[in-house]
Amino acid sequence: MVTSPSLTGHPGVDAWLAFDSDGNVLVRSGKVDIGQRVSAAVALVAAEELDVAPARIRVVERETGKVPNEGYTSGSRSMTESAQAIRLAAATARRRLLQLAAERFGTETDGLDVSDGLIRARGTNLTTTYWELTGGRPLAIPVDPDVAVKAPTAHRVLGRPAEAAEAAALAGLATGATRFVQDLALPGMLHARIVRPPHYHARLDALAAGIEQRLSGGRLVRDGSFLAVAHEDEWMAIQLAERVAAAARWSPERGLDARSISDLLTGNPRTSLPVVDGAPVQAPVPPLPDPPAGAVATLRARYERPYQMHATIGPSAALAQLDGGTLTVRTHSQGIYPFRASLAEALGRDIATIRVIHAPGAGCYGHNGADDAAFDAALVACALPGSPVLLKWTRADEHGWEPYGSAMAAELCASLDAGGRIAAWSHETFSATHVTRPQPGPGGRGASRLFASRLRAAPLEPPPAQPAMGRHTGIHRNQDPLYDLPNRRIVKHLVQDLPLRTSSLRGLGAFLNVLAIESFMDELAEAAGADPVAFRLRHLSDPRARTVIEAAAALMNAWEKTDGTGRGFGFAQYKNDAAYAAVAVELSVDDAARVHLRRAAIAADSGEIVDRQGIVSQLEGGMLQAASLTLYEKVGYDAFGITTRDWESYPILRFDNVPEVETVLVERPGEPFLGVGEATTGPTAGAIANAIYDATGLRLRRTPFTAAAIRTAAMT
Helix, strand or coil, X not given: CCCCCHHHHCCEHHHXXXXXXXXXXXXXXXXXXXXXXXXXXXXXXXXXXXXXXXHHEEECCCEECCECCCCCCCCCCHHHHHHHHHHHXXXXXXXXXXXXXXXXXXXXXXXXXXXXXXXXXXXXXXXXXXXHHXXXXXXXXXXXXXXXXXXXXXXXXXXXXXCCHHHHHCHHHHHCCCCCHHXXXXXXXXXXXXXXXXXXXXXXXXXXXXXXXXXXXXXXXXECCEEEEEECCHHHHHHHHHHHHHHEEEECCCCCCCCCHHHHHHHCCEEEEEEECCEECCCCCCCCCCCCCCCCEEEEEEEEECCECCCCCCCCEEEEEEECCEEEEEECCXXXXXXXXXXXXXXXXXXXXXXXXXXXXXXXXXXXXXXXXXXHHHHHHHHCCCCCEEEEXXXXXXXXXXXXXXXXXXXXXXXXXCCCCEEEEEEEEEECCCCCCCCCXXXXXXXXXXXXXXXXXXXXXXXXXXXXXXXXXHHHCCCCCCCCCCCEEEEEEEECCCCCCECCECCCCHHHHHHHHHHHHHHHHHHHCCCHHHHHHHCCCCHHHHHHHHHHHHHHHCCCCCCCEEEEEEEEEXXXXXXXXXXXEEEEECCCCCEEEEEEEEEEECCCCCCHHHXXXXXXXXXXXXXXXXXXXXXXXXXCEECCCCCCCCCCCCHHHCCEXXXXXXXXXXXXXXXXXXXXXXXXXXXXXXXXHHHHXXXXXXXXXXXXXXXXXXXX
């Protein structure tokens, strides 16, 4: 039986579910819901194993101390960790409840039937329910990792149209009924705004005399260079923040390093490690060898991406209150437990005096400004005890102060033999770290990753990043391809002292690594005189990989060919152990060099299907975000700070360039769940790059593929 790492810290059934007095089943997941429908999925898993109607399932609000600590909701691990733990807990609970019923009836468990939590002794009128058997008491038994779960042939809920109560609640997102953290209102609440320095390194030199007396009832919070204004009226808080900003004089210190990021990526100090079977090893980096004997062609290419934003549609926000010695923070953080520990570290508070509650907010699939905004709110609340403080970032705050996805470069080299097969492969990736989420650790590591800690009177600077050594983590995520490649040389370079703050953005290093691999596969296919899809299949023995490629290719081949369009293809198994996804794209490029997405096809294998609509939404949403990153997005900055602080200067994909999308899912009943949230990110980028080449004959290797980039490529 496939188990879950989440059970290590929470081995008891009662950590995961309970039977309340109202005839419901309470399900506890430590993975937060940021639009990926994890609440719906875990509800369906529990309903299936317990044989209760999905409408009976209530997923408990994520609050520290009330749900299991499952770390961050990241890496497409919610199904493999939380859903699998809940599946095993539910199966263990069902088995125990049937045993209790059998003891009550004086019969055997194999003579019992269950329907919607009602247990009936077959051939009799003896009945009981889960709720009668538990009587509101905990089961007090461990989860059995080897418990038998239901066979796929017995499933009534998984993969079927049945909607969990949690899924139905998502309708509020469309109707406007959902209350986000920005909508919260408590008696006596203050609204707060941050007064920002011009850039990371500037520090407060002075405030104009008498500014506090000119705040019209507003309250100024200052801790070193951290400045905030709070007022009971939100509009007044905004105006007063502008007044304080005009009264602040900042010491410039040093500005941002505005030299070419392309040069810095390969010229700055770095830690270089070979990657073997998807994981870095502490060993010297082997030199790039000469092409193998018999090689008939050797190709080299460099691919790049700029710094890119999460581009959260709604800016980050949080509500905090220090009351009676307890600090309560409501936040849309993707990790309420690690944030709580880092917050305790930053404030020097006993962790037991801090409650963190997840509140709906703008999702981002990565580390955006949510944790920083929550820390900002906590600092203001601690300075103004008793009053709830709702702190909202502005659009300029979000664009200018979130941790970005790192700029990256990938250098590839490969040789072909006389049979048109790859005979040698080298892939080097250069990047800053992708993993700076707040995590408590030596030297105040968690606190130092909350940006306001750098501005306080006793500032904390984060330690230099260390190479992530896990399998397919950070920079080297999907760098080691799934293809059957001999003589592979994979090297990751963690580059230090780059200008902007970085952390996790959907897919992490996989976005550029897969873009590079899939573009290069097309280039190699052309050199070998082979069809790009057939060339991929030539180098793949994994049958599940071949299935999704063939399925997406079949959808693409059914499209009617239109003059002036180009088609491209991309594939990857996310992290080489999560969902398989193949993406095909058809597009055109107009006379102004603008790319128009026309059609897209996705084929995916995510193991056993639980929430079919949720999987499709994740695949298609990931494809659209990847299209936006590929075609439009680039953080701009100079020595004085970030210059892309609004949607005009940082454009994203708009509705007028959303293609028609067709998605097919490979049925894998009984197979382990595979995370799907980031599966289409890299393949989409590769498919778009290849489609642009097919349409124009121009091989673009540096995102975003804007009209200006295409015109430049056409003139060189």
